[in-house]
Amino acid sequence: MPHEVRLDDLDFSGIIRPGDHVVWGAGSPTLVAKLLEQRHRVGSTEVFLAGGRIRPDETDGLSFTSFGAMGNRALAKAGMLHIIPAHLSALNPWFESGVLQADIVLVHLSAPDERGQYSFGTAHDYAPAAMRRARVVIAEVNDQLPWTFCEPAVDSARLDIIVRTSRRPGQMVAEPVGSLEYEIARHVARYIDDGSTIQIGIGAIPDAVLAGVGDRRDLGIHSGLITDRVADLIEQGAVTNARKPLDTGITTTAILAGSNRLFAFAHKNSAVRLFSYAHTHNARVLCRLDKFVAINSAVEVDLTGQVNAELASGVYVGGTGGQGDFVRGAMMAARGHSIIALPSSARDGAISRIVSVLKNVPVTTPRSDADVVVTEFGAAELRGQPLDERIRRMTAISHPNFREALQREARAL
Numbered sequence: 002m003p004h005e006v007r008l009d010d011l012d013f014s015g016i017i018r019p020g021d022h023v024v025w026g027a028g029s030p031t032l033v034a035k036l037l038e039q040r041h042r043v044g045s046t047e048v049f050l051a052g053g054r055i056r057p058d059e060t061d062g063l064s065f066t067s068f069g070a071m072g073n074r075a076l077a078k079a080g081m082l083h084i085i086p087a088h089l090s091a092l093n094p095w096f097e098s099g100v101l102q103a104d105i106v107l108v109h110l111s112a113p114d115e116r117g118q119y120s121f122g123t124a125h126d127y128a129p130a131a132m133r134r135a136r137v138v139i140a141e142v143n144d145q146l147p148w149t150f151c152e153p154a155v156d157s158a159r160l161d162i163i164v165r166t167s168r169r170p171g172q173m174v175a176e177p178v179g180s181l182e183y184e185i186a187r188h189v190a191r192y193i194d195d196g197s198t199i200q201i202g203i204g205a206i207p208d209a210v211l212a213g214v215g216d217r218r219d220l221g222i223h224s225g226l227i228t229d230r231v232a233d234l235i236e237q238g239a240v241t242n243a244r245k246p247l248d249t250g251i252t253t254t255a256i257l258a259g260s261n262r263l264f265a266f267a268h269k270n271s272a273v274r275l276f277s278y279a280h281t282h283n284a285r286v287l288c289r290l291d292k293f294v295a296i297n298s299a300v301e302v303d304l305t306g307q308v309n310a311e312l313a314s315g316v317y318v319g320g321t322g323g324q325g326d327f328v329r330g331a332m333m334a335a336r337g338h339s340i341i342a343l344p345s346s347a348r349d350g351a352i353s354r355i356v357s358v359l360k361n362v363p364v365t366t367p368r369s370d371a372d373v374v375v376t377e378f379g380a381a382e383l384r385g386q387p388l389d390e391r392i393r394r395m396t397a398i399s400h401p402n403f404r405e406a407l408q409r410e411a412r413a414l
Contacts, residue, residue, distance in 0.1 A: 003140070003160040011035055011164055014042040016137055022102035024131045027052040027124035027256055029107040029141045031166045036107070037063075049101060051126060057081055068092065069311065069320015077317040086363070089225065089323040090282035096130035103131040106138045110155060111146040114269070119155040122146035123170055123257040123264065125275040132159045141166055147268035149257070151275045173228065173258045175208055182209040184377040185342050190214055191380065192338045192373065193294055196244040200224040200295040200327045201231075203258055206342050210296060214239060221245040223290055225281050225323045226256040227273075232266040246289055248274070255281045282323050287330025293337040295327035299365070301343075301354045304392040304411055306371025306383045308341055309362040321365055328370050332384075338373055341366070345376040345400040355399035357410035374398065 013036050017023065023046055025033055036043070037055070040062045048065050054072050055065065057079040068087045070077035077084070087095075095101040111122040121128060123146065132138050139162040147170070186209035193199065193214050198221035201207040211230035214220065221242040222231055231252065234240040242250050252273045257263050267273045280286055287293060299310045300318065311319045331337035346353055355376070371383040374395065381394035392411045396404055 003157070003163045005163045005165070008035065008164050008166065011139075011162075012042075013039045014044075016139070016162075017043050017046055017105055019044065020047075021104040021136075022047045022049065023105045023107070024049045024096075024101075024103040024135070025051070025107040026109075026126040026128050026131075029109040030171065031143075031168065032107040032109075032139060032141045032164065047102075049103070067320070069322050070317040071319065071322075074316070074318055082317070084317055084320060086321050088282065088321055088325045089278045090284065090326045092127040093130040093277055093279040096127055096134060099134065101131075103135045104137070106131045106135040108132065108138065108140050109146065110140050110142050111148040112142055112144040114148055117157075119157055119160075120146075120148045121151045121155060121275060122149060125151055125255045125277050127278055129153050129156070129277050130279070132156065135159070137161045139164065143168060143170070146170055147257070147264040149267050149269075149273065149275050150271055152280070153277065169261075170264060172260045173203065174260075175229065176205040178205045178209045178212070181344055181377055182206050183213070185344065185375055186210040186213045188375045188377075188380045189296060189340055189342050192340060193217060193220070194292065195219055197221070197292040197294050198223050198242075198245055198290045200293070200297075200331075201228075202226070202297060203228065204298065206298060207296060210342070219243045221252075221290070223248065223253040223281065223287070223293070225254065225278070225327075226258040227252065227254045227263070229259040229263045232259070232263050235266075235272070242272070246291055247286065253281060278323075282326040284326060284330045284333060287327065288333035288337075290330070290337070291335050293331050293334040295331035295337070295339045297324045297327060297339075297341055299341050299343050299354070301356050301359065301362075302341060302374050302395070303356050303359045303368075304395045304407065304414075305358070305388055306368040306374065306391055306395070307359050307364050308366035308371075309359050310365040312362045319365075321363075324365055325370075328366050328372070332370060332372060339370070340373045340375055341371075342375040345378055345398065346403070350400060350402060353400055353403035353407070355395055355403070355407065357407055357414060376400075
């Protein structure tokens with residue numbers, strides 16, 4: 002049986018040993034804040050994190066590692082975040098094998114249901130794998146967190162300490178959607194038919210895409226995360242998951258990235274199910290989805306189809322993340338498409354996001370995995386195309402202000 006501790010009485014210095022590795026995922030905000038508050042008493046500690054929005058002035062004594070910057074761009078910009086290049090599908094097996102160490106694991110759980118079963122609430126990610134190897138698992142049990150169906154379910158036998166809280170879950174505020182995003186979405190929507198299964202991310206372009214497919218029927222969702230827009234499509238009858246070859250009738254995700262509207266919709270809703278990354282990002286699962294359409298973004302794409310989704314102006318703004326998993330899964334699916342959608346330019350048209358060649362940045366997705374690249378000027382279908390034809394098609398969807406320069410640079414290549 003887990004030991005229940007009041008938050009004020011929780012003392013990490015009596016739990017964390019020298020050399021321990023602390024792991025937290027997208028949740029446990031109260032426990033994270035408590036650990037940061039006690040960091041000077043705890044001493045030097047390694048932390049693996051997926052969220053938490055840590056300020057650089059909170060890091061002394063702690064060393065932070067992650068698979069990308071995401072919500073911790075300030076930490077990355079300050080040079081205080083160690084980045085591990087990793088597909089999200091690799092994290093669960095790495096924790097299970099010990100490649101990634103997990104001595105102390107912090108998890109954020111919903112209050113138990115009438116059967117006494119806890120839930121991961123809004124984020125499943127790699128927690129089950131990390132919990133299996135941990136010496137101590139500390140659970141923040143939040144009675145305001147939605148109770149969601151999870152596979153695998155929370156193993157209550159692995160909980161050592163429970164801290165009860167009552168706080169509103171973190172909200173994801175939707176970005177404004179303008180004419181640019183709707184124009185990009187219009188080109189993306191050409192690849193989404195009745196019965197397609199969609200993977201989507203966060204931001205104005207994904208929101209615009211989902212807003213534009215409400216007239217489709219029997220859409221499916223298999224994604225690393227879902228937003229409020231997915232709940233809208235389910236209620237409209239556009240998303241039924243009826244034609245998905247697996248998880249039929251179920252919206253499949255790892256994370257709820259939305260507002261109370263999404264949380265209320267998912268609460269005890271058996272048609273929405275949270276899986277760990279071992280399922281949501283597994284290429285052996287994704288390739289079975291047939292008409293699987295993976296929609297991801299990028300910082301920049303070069304004329305041959307190489308994608309940088311990690312570094313902007315020398316600073317990490319993302320990571321390898323799930324892009325590679327979903328790209329390969331969509332390419333392997335019988336009637337799948339991998340779409341990289343982005344505006345053609347940045348900074349009010351001052352910088353082209355279609356570049357001649359990626360320079361001094363990571364290649365998140367190689368050109369050998371290129372399929373469709375979309376901007377507001379159209380869609381460049383690159384699958385099976387030779388380099389010279391790829392260059393022509395990519396130049397055609399670049400911003401007109403940069404096309405002549407791109408053509409000159411392409412000839413120089």
